[in-house]
Amino acid sequence: MIGKKLLFILMVFLLHPTPPSEAHRLRVFAFENGGVIETEAVFSGGRPAQNAAISIEDPERKTVILTGRTDTHGKFSFPLPNSVKENEKDLNIVVNGGNGHRGQWLLQAEDYLTGPPPSLDTSPPPRTVISNKESPKPSPDLKKIIDNALDEKLAPIKRMLSESRSHKTTLQDVLGGIGYIIGLAGLAAYFRAKGVGKKD
Amino acid sequence: MHISEGVLSTPILLGGAILTGLGTAIGLKHLDYDKIMNVSILTATFFVASLIHIPIGPGSVHLVLSGMMGILLGWACFPAILVALFLQSIFFQYGGLVVLGTNTFIMAVPAICCFYLFKPWLQNQGKKRNFAAFLSGFTAVFLSSILMAIALAASDQGFIKTAQIVIGAHIPMMIIEGLVTMFTISFLAKVQPETLTSTTP
Numbered sequence: 001m002i003g004k005k006l007l008f009i010l011m012v013f014l015l016h017p018t019p020p021s022e023a024h025r026l027r028v029f030a031f032e033n034g035g036v037i038e039t040e041a042v043f044s045g046g047r048p049a050q051n052a053a054i055s056i057e058d059p060e061r062k063t064v065i066l067t068g069r070t071d072t073h074g075k076f077s078f079p080l081p082n083s084v085k086e087n088e089k090d091l092n093i094v095v096n097g098g099n100g101h102r103g104q105w106l107l108q109a110e111d112y113l114t115g116p117p118p119s120l121d122t123s124p125p126p127r128t129v130i131s132n133k134e135s136p137k138p139s140p141d142l143k144k145i146i147d148n149a150l151d152e153k154l155a156p157i158k159r160m161l162s163e164s165r166s167h168k169t170t171l172q173d174v175l176g177g178i179g180y181i182i183g184l185a186g187l188a189a190y191f192r193a194k195g196v197g198k199k200d
Numbered sequence: 201m202h203i204s205e206g207v208l209s210t211p212i213l214l215g216g217a218i219l220t221g222l223g224t225a226i227g228l229k230h231l232d233y234d235k236i237m238n239v240s241i242l243t244a245t246f247f248v249a250s251l252i253h254i255p256i257g258p259g260s261v262h263l264v265l266s267g268m269m270g271i272l273l274g275w276a277c278f279p280a281i282l283v284a285l286f287l288q289s290i291f292f293q294y295g296g297l298v299v300l301g302t303n304t305f306i307m308a309v310p311a312i313c314c315f316y317l318f319k320p321w322l323q324n325q326g327k328k329r330n331f332a333a334f335l336s337g338f339t340a341v342f343l344s345s346i347l348m349a350i351a352l353a354a355s356d357q358g359f360i361k362t363a364q365i366v367i368g369a370h371i372p373m374m375i376i377e378g379l380v381t382m383f384t385i386s387f388l389a390k391v392q393p394e395t396l397t398s399t400t401p
Contacts, residue, residue, distance in 0.1 A: 101203075181244045189236050
């Protein structure tokens with residue numbers, strides 16, 4: 001009897017076209033790129049949340065800092081406000097995808113405080129003191145070029161990091177849940193059997 | 201189908217939690233412990249069903265299987281759906297814990313309605329039984345969409361507009377659920393017909 005039911009469940013698994021890493025919820029993640037915060041909202045199944053209401057909030061004071069709508073790729077970018085940067089505040093990014101779907105992502109201050117330092121006043125290591133005598137500090141133009149190049153190269157990496165931190169459903173999750181269900185059934189059956197036994 | 205955390209207003213959340221508590225109590229009373237393995241296997245199926253995505257046009261639709269749970273389990277579907285949704289919120293982050301009561305209510309009540317509406321027809325053979333199974337899957341999602349629209353509208357926008365959007369968005373799901381339920385029931389009728397004829401409410 002149980003064998004046939006298990007066969008049915010196996011059929012259900014076989015119908016499964018996608019790996020168990022997509023799920024029916026709204027995943028939001030964000031990262032900093034060159035002074036701009038880039039956010040992305042994706043539904044389970046891989047579909048981007050297009051034209052969804054997005055609101056950037058202060059998690060401590062629960063105030064809304066700014067609002068907007070995601071584009072056709074589910075993305076929304078905004079320049080990091082100076083007031084936020086100076087106070088090193090966390091940012092709560094909330095996306096409302098309609099139909100009761102809501103996702104959020106807490107962008108912590110240390111995530112975006114990786115921007116360029118305000119001035120080059122970090123003391124150079126002793127070895128370069130000699131070269132410092134020969135040439136002045138790197139010109140602002142050179143610094144800008146380097147910063148832009150770094151931002152460009154690091155942006156996809158930051159996006160990958162941030163995306164991997166947002167939880168995806170894994171096979172372990174599926175097996176864990178099924179395990180709990182079977183465990184509960186077993187407990188119920190056990191206590192039932194104990195009760196029946198006592199009556200005799 | 202799963203409403204996320206932080207969308208609904210507190211009265212709706214409380215109401216859903218209390219009603220689900222009642223429903224679960226009734227469900228546990230009606231639970232036939234000899235059939236606990238059947239219940240748990242169906243719970244596990246419901247649990248993984250939402251992972252199954254069926255691409256429809258630009259997007260995709262995921263299975264719910266609440267109609268099938270209703271006609272096969274009756275009132276026991278309340279605790280079954282509660283457990284499955286709880287585990288989905290822990291493991292997959294679908295829905296949430298605060299909104300668990302309301303989500304369970306939205307999915308289980310239509311399931312029980314389908315039980316009362318369509319279970320008697322399952323005793324028949326052939327086309328009538330298949331049609332009843334299809335309607336069960338279809339109606340469960342339809343009623344769930346209406347309940348979802350009520351919950352969302354009471355928390356936020358006007359009802360008619362929300363209902364149109366929500367119900368409209370779920371129409372492909374209703375059809376797919378109906379088909380999946382129909383195929384499942386006809387499969388069960390061939391291999392294990394006693395599940396369809398049991399009369400436990």
